[in-house]
Amino acid sequence: MSRYAPLPFSHVKLEGQFWRERLETVLTRTVPSQHRKLAEYGILDSLKLPDPPPPLRFPRASNGFTVQVFWDSDVGKWIEAASYALSHRRDPDIENKIEAAIDDLEMAQAPDGYLNCWYLGREPENRWTNLRDNHEFYNAGHLLEGAIAYFQATGRRRFLDIMERYLDHIYSVFGRGDGQKRGYDGHEEIELALMKLYYLTGERRHLDFAAYLVDERGQQPHYFDMEREARAARGLVEQRYPFPNYEYSQSHKPVREQDKVVGHAVRAMYLYTAMADLAAELGDASLKRACEVLWNDVMNTKMYVTAGLGPSAHNEGFTHDYDLPNQTAYAETCASVALIFWAQRMLHLDLDGKYGDILELAMFNGALSGLSRDGEHYFYANPLESDGRPSRWEWHTCPCCTMNVSRLVASVSGYFLSTAADGVAFHLYGGISTEVEIGGTRVALREVSDYPWRGEVAIHVDPRSPAEFDVKLRIPGWCTGASVSVNGRSLDVAQAERGYLTVRRIWGPGDIIRLNLPMPPVRLYAHPAAIADAGRVALKRGPLVYCLEEVDNPGGRVQRLRLPRKAELHAEPYNIFDGAVALTADGVAVDESDFTQLYRTTPPTEQTAVVTAIPYFLWANRGQGTMVVWVPESAG
Amino acid sequence: MSRYAPLPFSHVKLEGQFWRERLETVLTRTVPSQHRKLAEYGILDSLKLPDPPPPLRFPRASNGFTVQVFWDSDVGKWIEAASYALSHRRDPDIENKIEAAIDDLEMAQAPDGYLNCWYLGREPENRWTNLRDNHEFYNAGHLLEGAIAYFQATGRRRFLDIMERYLDHIYSVFGRGDGQKRGYDGHEEIELALMKLYYLTGERRHLDFAAYLVDERGQQPHYFDMEREARAARGLVEQRYPFPNYEYSQSHKPVREQDKVVGHAVRAMYLYTAMADLAAELGDASLKRACEVLWNDVMNTKMYVTAGLGPSAHNEGFTHDYDLPNQTAYAETCASVALIFWAQRMLHLDLDGKYGDILELAMFNGALSGLSRDGEHYFYANPLESDGRPSRWEWHTCPCCTMNVSRLVASVSGYFLSTAADGVAFHLYGGISTEVEIGGTRVALREVSDYPWRGEVAIHVDPRSPAEFDVKLRIPGWCTGASVSVNGRSLDVAQAERGYLTVRRIWGPGDIIRLNLPMPPVRLYAHPAAIADAGRVALKRGPLVYCLEEVDNPGGRVQRLRLPRKAELHAEPYNIFDGAVALTADGVAVDESDFTQLYRTTPPTEQTAVVTAIPYFLWANRGQGTMVVWVPESAG
Structure with missing residues (x-):
């Protein structure tokens, strides 16, 4: 394949x-x-070196912070998001705002290329002394992603040039060469950003540095230990590290030896993303295996x-x-x-x-x-x-x-979809159009559906001229009873392998694939080892997990509601917004009005009650109230 | 009354x-x-001033501590417990150990009476600068309780004298007089200890100081604020106070205005203990009312x-x-x-x-x-x-x-029991004997029972000569169907008022009260607002709350067990130790062996299973394993 x-x-x-x-x-x-x-919060101003205006004290912060070490990353991520917006439609106002931030970054950048506004503005002499905690590579990674996205949206190279200068500096300081520091960041991120830069430029050195960072992680002697000793030698004040080992940053051992997902979740996911990128790009079987083991661990437990x-x-x-x-x-x-x-x-x-x-x-x-x-x-x-x-x-x-x-x-x-030399694969549904080239043929593709609310999907496959190629359709794992037809002729969905039904034929203009993914509401039960969910059930329809929110179930907290095991679940349009589907069932509500004590020997009085569930992602949009995903099953 | x-x-x-x-x-x-x-942990050595040997680093402590500010209190509490032991039976070895600690405390005490080994050994110049955090009064209170207990057990006054000298010093520094600090401790405790000393000595100044501490608490300007400013003026390093207000130490407002139980639980309970003592001793209605409001708050919510x-x-x-x-x-x-x-x-x-x-x-x-x-x-x-x-x-x-x-x-x-001029009140049962004086008559009392395992209680009331007085019997709130007889003649338990049945008669030698407190196993249901217990039930028998522990329910974690609402609960002798009673019921166990995923759409396979519950206080005595008090009710 x-x-x-x-x-x-x-x-x-x-x-x-x-x-x-x-x-x-x-x-x-x-x-x-x-x-x-x-x-408003001074994050943009924090780039204005050498004399940033004093930032506001954040009103909700219990730690009274004024400047955070990771603010560069937030600017980088905003530029990335804003650049994606520009890719949808240009907007001079947004472009001016991005350019203003780039002006500041350009001014801030040290002559040798170093660019971290927190250190440059506060402790320039202490740069690269605490990769474990202070996010220098992490910030660089997010700035780099922003620079790539801005370049892709606008063709403007200035930010990318700034970042490439910074990378030149980084590559000179870090690595396995003589006199180089064998460091990597406590917060992974730059690895996946470097892979993006490699995909953009084809420059091998970016891939190599990403591979170096991934491979160096968790090796002995441990970089964070050496770094701490170096700080002590310089007399720098040491903050207590609040974790018993380096699992927090997935650097407790070399990544290929890791078989349990541990530590800070975002760091872990960013690392694994880069590992999977590298495994694919390098054909690295042991890295792929590590990814698979870690995937199974997180999925199963x-x-x-x-x-x-x-x-x-x-x-x-x-x-x-x-x-x-x-x-x-x-x-x-x-x-x-x-x-x-x-x-x-x-x-x-x-x-x-x-x-x-x-x-x-x-x-x-x-x-x-x-x-x-x-x-x-x-x-x-x-x-x-x-x-x-x-x-x-x-x-x-x-x-x-x-x-x-x-x-x-x-x-x-x-x-939504991917292409290969001989085919196209649909991963998500929900209505897209594109034109791709498959095996030298231009193919217009249009997927039409009301997904995730409805499971009927039509895919128009319009090659400029008839051509043979694969169309791979993801048959979701949650779906039973899927059906697929091409131009009205049914296909055998049982032929799907590893989640994809491959339709190989000579496609011609006007061909239509119809995919029907029945999405009756279902109950989910958790593994009994997940003790928080014992005796409880979650509701799902298609890809959407549902929850009970108080606004839809007035009369008190939703934790009063129970769901009988045999109650039928109904999917019906719901007025939360056009097209949305709620789930309802005849459930049970316990009454707290006659509870005069915290504990009593008689069960709560129970009444029948219609239970209404909305998609989880929609909760907390209509004021405050109680919410529950895992609903106790009724004992009545 | x-x-x-x-x-x-x-x-x-x-x-x-x-x-x-x-x-x-x-x-x-x-x-x-x-x-x-x-x-072993250097806590006793920490009293050996001026040069305590270096204490061990506590192997389990994540904060790497070597000395804690509250160690004096631990010594005080041990002396208290050990003195209670001496009251049961004298033991020269224990007495020598207590005397050795008192030797150290006597050596440590400053010429002006001040006695806090942490400050004296480390920062004598900073005493009384941080009552909010550093427990000086708290330590004094526990040492005082130890001194009282040791005096009561042995008649030896030395420790009590040390503590009275310390109190003289405290009373000179703190109070409402000119030049005095209007302080009180962040961790309440000394208040109740002073009440004990007042009961022992009858010296009004101890009661007055306890009342001062209770009343001063939470007044404005706030002592902890003033103290912090004073520290700043002296240039002392300030630790960040990790709480948004002074609720943590129940000093957010004057105690009579407090109507919600807040903050550190032990501090709160110690404060309320002293408040109730003072309310009783002073006939202080508003303090009594505050106690009642706080009591209702904690009990109801x-x-x-x-x-x-x-x-x-x-x-x-x-x-x-x-x-x-x-x-x-x-x-x-x-x-x-x-x-x-x-x-x-x-x-x-x-x-x-x-x-x-x-x-x-x-x-x-x-x-x-x-x-x-x-x-x-x-x-x-x-x-x-x-x-x-x-x-x-x-x-x-x-x-x-x-x-x-x-x-x-x-x-x-x-x-277990209390006496008044005209009666005796039994609060707890479980087998005691004593001799008391009621209205000038010596009365031998003997309560015989297998409580809490069995509810049959016999009370032998043996006045030296016939005398009229009250015998008040607590009829537990958990009990329905209690019966009481005197010398075989039944009494009407419905006459009980506010939890006590008062038996007033002329008692004579050989009189026997028989109290029968039926204790069938019961289910408890929590108020629906206690969302953690939704759909769950707890088991209780008599005063004992039960739990399911894995060792008694082999086959996997006890969270796999469900209790049908109608399943009969049986109380039966259990081999955990002689006399113990377990509860059993025909329950349901879900099977996790066929769960290959974290979530699935089919309910767990269920089998019938005998569920065995043991008293909660007995859990975790037979190795590690799962435990649950609130058992999901079965939906089957």
Whole structure:
């Protein structure tokens, strides 16, 4: 099988209602409002070296911070998201704002190429002394992604040139050569950014440095130990490292020896993304194997049903197998976004629908829940149960998630399909059009559907002239009873292999594939080892995980509701917005009005109650209230 | 009604099997082993001023501590527990150990009476600069309790004299007089210790200072603010205060204005204990009212079914109403012990069985769970669910709970009954004998029972000569269908008022009261607002809360078990130790062996399974394993 590669999102037009609406919101509201927030909180000003104006004290921050070491990355991520927006439609105002930030970065850059505004503005003499904690490569990676995206959107090279100068400096300081530091960052990110630069430029040195960073990670003597000793020798004040070992940054051992997903979830996902990229690019079997082992570990023991990752706020990450508390789930938006990156790389390393399933699950649930309907409110943590207190916020001391979700949505059409020399593979559905070249033939492709609300999908395959090639259709793992026809003639879906049905034929103008993916509502049960979900059930329809929110189930907290095992689930249009589908069932509500004590010996009074569930990603858009994903089954 | 006062525990002999066993364990194993641990970890050596030997680094401590500011208190609490042991039987070895510690304290005491080994050994010039954080009064309070207990056990005054000199110093520095500091401690404790000293000596100044501390608390300008400014003026390094306000130490407002239980649970309970003492002693109605409001708040919205208090590790204390997570419950042993103190004071402020109910609940569950069967292992936190990882430990960086539970058990007979001028009130049952004077008549009392395992209680009332007085019997709130007879003649239990049945008659030698407290196993349901317990049920029999532990339910984690609502609960003798009663029921076990994925659409396979529950306080004595108090009800 020839190798499939993703199409740039800018080559794929979003036409379906679901993603058009999200995209429009991100373009018209999220990206502009994020710039306002970056300005308001002094993040943009922090680039204005050598004398940045004093930033505001963030009103919600308990640590009274004024400047964060990772602000460069937030600017980089905003430029990336804004550049994706420019790829959809040019906008002089946004371009001026990006150019202004690039002006500042250009001014800030040291003569030798070094470019980190936190260090340059505060402790220039201490650069490269604490990769473990201080995010210099991480910031560089995000700036680089921004520079690539801006170049791709506008053809302007200035930012990219700045970043290439910075990389020249980095490559001179770090590496395995004599006198070089054998460092890598505590927060992975630059690795995947370097792969993007390699794909853009074809310059091998970027791939080589990414491979160096991945391979050096966790080797002995440990770089973070040596670095700490060097700090001590210079008399620098040492902060206590709040973790017992280097699992937090996935540097506890060499990556090829890692078989458990550990530590900070976003760091882990960014690392694995780069590992999968490298495995594909280098044909590196042991790296591929490591990716697969880690994938199985997270899928089998550590992922929320929403594709949220990382239960613990302490390390923003993973704990032990099956530890999936719902109310306190951290499940950082960034981690689900980064899982999408990783899943996409796995899919192109090895075309298997199981990766597409998770890509889709994370897209529609754990990632999308991070952005409000209005496009200007966010979740950093994405709990699976709420007592009504936490709510979406406008901004955060660490705004990483805000731009992660905007850059995802602004480039979402890039995840829909891939092409190879002899075919095209559809991973997601939801309405797109594109024109691709397959085996020398131009082929117009148009996928029409109301996905994820409805499972009927039509794919128009229009080669300029008849040509034989594969059309691979992902048959989602959640779907039973899928049917496929070409020009009205049914195909045998049982022929699908590893999640894809391959249709090979001589395609001609006007050909239509019809794919029907039945999506009856289903119950999900968690592995009994996931003790937080014991005796509970989650609801899902198609790729969407549902939840009960108080606004749809008035009369008190939704934790009063129970679902009988045999209650029929109904899918029906719901007024939360046009086209949305809610699930309803005849359930049971316990009454708390007659509970005069905290504990009593008689069961709560129960009444029948219609239970209404909405897609999880839509929760917390209509005021505060309780929410639950895992509903207790009724004992009545 | 004349006022009831507790009997000193040394006047009440424990005869029942249940508490005899716990007492013997504490006397023979816990108290000696605690001294070994205090020595091993350098806590005793820390008193050896001016040059204490360097203490060990505590192997389990993540903060790498060597000396803690509260170690004086641990020595004080051990002396208290050991002195209670001496009250049971003199022991020259223990006495020598106590004398050695008193030698060190006497040597350490400053010429002006000040006595805090942490400050004296490290920063003598900074004494009294940080009452908010550094526990000087708290340490003094525990040392004082130790001194009182040692004096009561042995008649030796030396330690008491040391502490009275220290108090003279404290009273000269603190108070409302000109030039005095209007301070109080961030960690309440000394208030209740001063009340004990007042009861011992009758010296009004101790009561007055306790009242001053309670009343000054939370007044404006806030002492902790002034103190912080004074530190800044002296150029002392300031640690960040990790809380948004002073609720942590119940000093956010004056105590009479407090109507919500907030902050650090142990601090709160110690404060309320002293408040109830003062309310009773001073006839202070507004203080009594504050106690009652706070009592209702904690009982109605914040107490675990085990009488555990404080869900959160962050503040070792309270959060918001109904926030009662099970697996992460902090529910510090000390907090339940301190709740016993408070409940006992409330009982003597206002003889109401509701206080006795909680005293008993905390005693048999939340407090007793903190001590292992072998008497040498502990819980600091008492979760209500375990995935099998946490286990009892031998010692802790903060060993407060270890001596709190040993001093409780060593003095437990003091909670059983109270006397007044015209009567005696029985609060707890379990087998005691004593001789009291009621209205000038000596009365021998003997209560015989297998409580808490069986509810049949016989009370022998033997006045030296016939005399009329009240015998008040607590009819536990958990009990329905209690019956009482005197010399075979039934009484009408419906006459009981506020939890006590008053039997007033002319008692003569050989009179016997028989009390029958039926204790069928019952289910408890939590208020629906306690969302962690939704769809779940807890089991209780008499005063004992039960749990499922893996060792009794082999075949996998107990979270696989479900309890059908209608399943009959059986109480039966259980081999965990002689006399113990387990609960069994025909339940359901879900099978995890056929779960190949983390989530699936088919319910877990279910089988019938006998579910065996043991008393909660007994869990984690037979190796590691899973445990659950709140069992999901079966949906089958």
